[in-house]
Amino acid sequence: MISPPPERPAAAAPSRGRRQRPGEAGSAASGWERGRLGPARRLSRALAVPLLLLVILEAYTRTAGRDSDALAPPTQVLQALWRALADGSLLVGTGFTLGSAALGLLLGGGLGVLLGIALGLSARAARIGFLSIEVLRPMPSVALIPLAMLVYGFGLRMELAVVAFATFWPLLVLAQAATRQVEPQLLEVARALGLSPLQRICKIVLPAIVPRLFIALRLGVAIALVVAVTVEIAANPHGMGYAMSLAQQSLDPAGMLAWLLWIGVIGYGLNAGSMRLQRAVARRMEGQR
């Protein structure tokens, strides 16, 4: 006997941004049922704690911490950042880091996706490759910095190589998982229609995994940036990481913190951008379905 669907009392369903219902105080729902704040209030709340810390830092570095090699007043940091922008070094450094990260991601991530799709489509290939992948994957990408240094010296190729290695594995794993999750019936349809393997990949598999690929891309972008900056701090005398390292070694705390702030901004921006891209793609794909 099918019972009619149970009544759904509004109080039991979690909802964000719902106007506060009367008498809701003290209910379990009150935490996330607080009314939606306007964007201006939300922004000011987000900035409140950081601004407070900056004010404290400014006060400290102008008084007790005046001669510190590590800290500098935030106002000086901003000035240093502005100077770097004005003399072009900001753009050069950022360009190098982003460039090597992008090229490395394209190379490593691209190969990883292709191989991942291949392994996802063929269970046999996945089985055969399992051990080799499990042996090579745990190698930390930073361990390859000295090797890359040995082979390429310093410069773009060395950094690109390490980024490529670092982004290859996660994108391989994610692409393989995404491909394995493609509706098996779709693949049967492809076989029934007599599509060639290439057509199968292009017309069925790729469109099906695109949303997941963009999620993987988001991860890849984050890893690429982190690895690129790490290579620059550890060895490669180019890019944002090196500029920051150099500032520290020259006992220029304002410059060092300026670069640190800039790296944070770039990282945040890339993350936000790729998340927005990924969401837009997901929405577009959902709409098509």
Added chain:
Amino acid sequence: MLLEFDRVGIHLGGREILSPTSFAVGQGEFVCVIGPSGCGKTTLLRAATGFVAPSGGQVRRLGQVVQGPSRDVAFVFQDYGRALLPWRSVAQNVSLALEAARVPAAQRPARIEQVLHTVGLLPHADKYPAQLSGGMQQRVQIARCLAQQPQLLMMDEPFGALDAMTRESLQDELARLVREQGLTVMFVTHDLEEAIYLGDRVIALRTGPSAQRPSLAAMIDVPLPRPRNQLATKEDPEFLRLRRELYCYLGHD
């Protein structure tokens, strides 16, 4: 009077869900509340427990206005799976109620055992919720509520998500429990037969109340003898008469 509803009204999203309703529940009574979707029966139960405050009127328990949840009132949720801690075993889930009540650790095992024995889950005391069937999970929740030794047991369509056979056996178990322990129960359901079978009194609510047709459509005593039987009681002419009388209140009028 254990529980008094004094002109309790509920507004949600700007609409009146429940018009001011008054009734009382006496000690040891089993009151069932039925009604179609949207009549506010679950919200009424939650207001009586203290999860929400009513928009108008008051709920009083033993003369005191209900202002929030209390350990004296045990609430059995319909989605039993979500109300149990999946990382704790059956016994540990029951123990949560005792821990909350600051029962000394030495006394807990005995009380847990007793309560599990009452609901018939003693052999499964060390299993995790994921290993249990729906009916058993619901019994764990009931066991935890019993461990609270509550004055009042509030049940929100507790058997709604279970299959018919499990539902019937749990109904009988609940009736037996309530009788043995002398509990006072407020039981919300959309199943008319269940309400008549279990209750001493059935309250029927309407959706979309207005001045001429308030939420409280009917309040009917159920004079059927106890202990009740799934077969015999449901063939009793009195049962059938009550069923006919209340049927029209389930959104058919």
Added chain:
Amino acid sequence: MKRWAWLESPALLLALIALWWVATHGQWVSRVFVPTPEATWESLAQGLGLVPGGGDGAGALVDFSAATTGRMLAGWLLASALGVALGALIGASETARAWLQPSLEFIRPLPASAVMPLAISIFGLSGGMVLAVVAFGAMWPVLLATVHGLASVHPRLREVAQALQLSRGEIVWKIGLPNALPDILAGMRLSMTVSLIVSVVGEMIASQPGLGQAILLAARAFRASELFAGIALLGMIGFVSNAALAALERRLLRWQRP
């Protein structure tokens, strides 16, 4: 045919090693960059003290591995403890979360090694500096996982806590943290990876004894076989630590699988 299927995977691995052997012996790649497999093995065996000989380098790899692993584990434990503690404090309070979440989201994409120059100016070039950066970098996955896990407690459980009148502390300890445990363990695994990476980088930059410094020196001296031996060891450390953690995770989360 099926019976031999399990051999296919090791077969590929051996084939790759064979390819490596041919490439180096056949001069497809210079031995300056890529050592022969047997040279790598020799460096590895000597460095681990498995074979006699090897001069004063014998057994050195054992010390380096111990140093790096010790650093990684210490940093990871510290990071996990701090991450859970701070995460619990932030996650337990709606207001704290509302005010701090945006700042946390800003710090999250920041590379852990990026704070190393700052740490150097504060702590100088020392093992303590590396440990501090490791702990800082590895803390975030655990912290964010804890905050998220605490926030994702199902409303039904919150109501159960209310009905039982659990105290705030009890709610965090008995419901919030256990609920967050799957997330926390996943975060701790990520933390371990970060911890290894930052330890190695730290050793390279701050010239602290360990595998990081060892392979950097090997590269500078063009000793390819030692470089590869060190890389292989780092890979093993990564593999073993991840596998151990995965096993622990499975044990602790038994209740998820009936």
